[in-house]
Every structure is written in C-alpha cells, then in structure tokens.
Amino acid sequence: MSRCDRMVDVGRRRFMSGAGLAAAGVAVTSITPIPAQAATGAARVDYPVNRLANVRDLKLNEPLNVSYPDANAPGVLLKLGKLVPGGVGAESDIVGFTTICPHKGFTLNYGAGDRTMNCPGHYSRFDCEAGGQQIWGQATQNLPQYVLRVDDKGDIYAEGVDELLYGRLSNVL
Numbered sequence: 001m002s003r004c005d006r007m008v009d010v011g012r013r014r015f016m017s018g019a020g021l022a023a024a025g026v027a028v029t030s031i032t033p034i035p036a037q038a039a040t041g042a043a044r045v046d047y048p049v050n051r052l053a054n055v056r057d058l059k060l061n062e063p064l065n066v067s068y069p070d071a072n073a074p075g076v077l078l079k080l081g082k083l084v085p086g087g088v089g090a091e092s093d094i095v096g097f098t099t100i101c102p103h104k105g106f107t108l109n110y111g112a113g114d115r116t117m118n119c120p121g122h123y124s125r126f127d128c129e130a131g132g133q134q135i136w137g138q139a140t141q142n143l144p145q146y147v148l149r150v151d152d153k154g155d156i157y158a159e160g161v162d163e164l165l166y167g168r169l170s171n172v173l
C-alpha cells in the first residue's frame with residue numbers, strides 16, 4: 001500500500017468513526033435510523049373511492065374507458081372472463097389499469113387477442129391477465145393496476161392503485 005493509499009484509508013476510517021462527521025459540523029448524536037414503516041409510508045396516501053362503472057356496463061374482453069384517481073389519469077376496466085389477479089365481481093374477472101405507459105407516458109392500446117396493453121412509444125407490453133406484469137419492452141415497472149371493489153348493486157369502485165402512476169412524483173396525489 002502506498003503512503004497516499006494509507007492516508008486515504010486512515011481518513012476514511014476516521015470519518016466513519018464519527019470524528020470526521022463532528023469535524024464536518026454534523027451532530028453525531030442526531031443520526032438515528034428511520035423506521036422502515038416511516039420510510040415507506042411517506043410515499044403513500046389514501047386514494048379516493050370513486051365509482052367507475054357498473055358490471056352491466058362491461059362486455060367480455062372489451063375495454064371500458066374510465067379515469068382514476070382523477071380526470072387526468074385515464075384507464076380502462078376489463079372483464080376477462082376468468083379468474084385473474086386483482087379481479088373482482090362474481091367471477092373475479094374484472095380488473096382495471098391505467099392506460100398511461102409507466103416508461104415515458106405514451107397512451108397504451110389494448111390487444112384483445114392476447115389481452116395485453118401495448119405501448120406505441122417503445123413497445124412495452126403488459127399482461128392484463130397477470131396483474132399488469134411487464135412482458136416486454138423498456139418500462140421498468142409493471143402496469144399500475146386499480147384496487148377494485150364491487151358492491152351488491154354491481155357498482156364498481158376504485159379504491160387505490162398498486163404502482164406509481166406515470167408523471168406523479170409519488171403516490172401522493
């Protein structure tokens with residue numbers, strides 16, 4: 001080890017021991033770990049409970065345009081005809097997704113043949129039968145899926161979203 005390397009190493013150890021922090025004007029006693037719940041909870045808020053449609057409005061494998069959690073957030077409801085992750089209704093087959101690509105915000109198109117949402121921007125694809133799982137492309141997250149509930153009249157409510165919507169800095173609305 002050269003003399004220079006030794007000096008860097010000593011300096012690093014001294015800094016990590018706290019002497020360096022004190023010298024830098026940082027109060028060592030003020031460093032406390034952030035509880036995991038507090039660290040993750042900061043990005044979450046309560047979403048509004050919005051009625052999106054009624055089960056009678058849906059046709060098998062045809063997207064119904066909606067918006068959630070506000071008018072600037074377009075999405076779709078889908079009745080897929082089989083039990084799917086996050087599905088609600090009598091057959092647990094009704095799901096909802098944003099139609100804004102999580103990569104760079106292009107509007108997604110529904111492919112009824114393979115039940116995917118498809119991006120014309122950079123060709124990311126998301127599987128609607130698998131909770132919006134990304135199956136191809138440049139996006140770095142799955143497609144945000146609505147948390148849905150159906151009441152005894154068949155009204156479909158959205159109560160949340162399971163991933164960060166494109167263009168939002170956090171899940172804070």
Ligand code: FES
Pocket residue numbers: 101102103104105106119120121122123124137138139
């Ligand atoms: S905007 Fe959709 S893949 Fe880039």
